[in-house]
Amino acid sequence: MHNLSIMRRPAPKTLSKELAQQLYETSYYGKAVVVTDKPVVLLAATRKQWLAQIRILQHQRASTLNTTKIAEIKRQISWRQAINFSARPPEEILEAGITFGTAETFVACPPMCRTAYITYEFSKERLYMLTSWMPKGGVVIFYE
DSSP, rough: OOOOEEEEEOSSHHHHHHHHHHHHHHGSSOOOOOOOOHHHHHHHHHHHHHHHHHHHHHHHHHHHOOOHHHHHHHHHHHHHHHHEEESSSOOSOOOSEEEEHHHHHHHOOOOOOOOEEEEEEHHHHHHHHTTTTSTTTTTTEOOO
């Protein structure tokens, strides 16, 4: 994991809510992957939290008269709605903005992404293979 930033975070009560918030903050910089042992389940839960955050923004937009703030909130809503999620194994490159998969999936097709979230433990060899195609300055976040 050469030239990658490593972050360790404690396991939150609700991983999907934490991921939705973190993905919002980091996906501005490029594609992201979430390495999990249950990709479909975590994708569904995280997507639900993502949509809940969109509803909160829509409520904020409806409750303000400030045109500058309305324009900013509209931009955030549009950007969030444009992000796509996937739990399908990538063929060659990541097609979705946020891809969920197992370590085996990403070792078979290493992700070229800016951010990787690791939610379970697996061998260091797989971790190195998984992160080998990440660009310099990429971020790997471990949930313990």
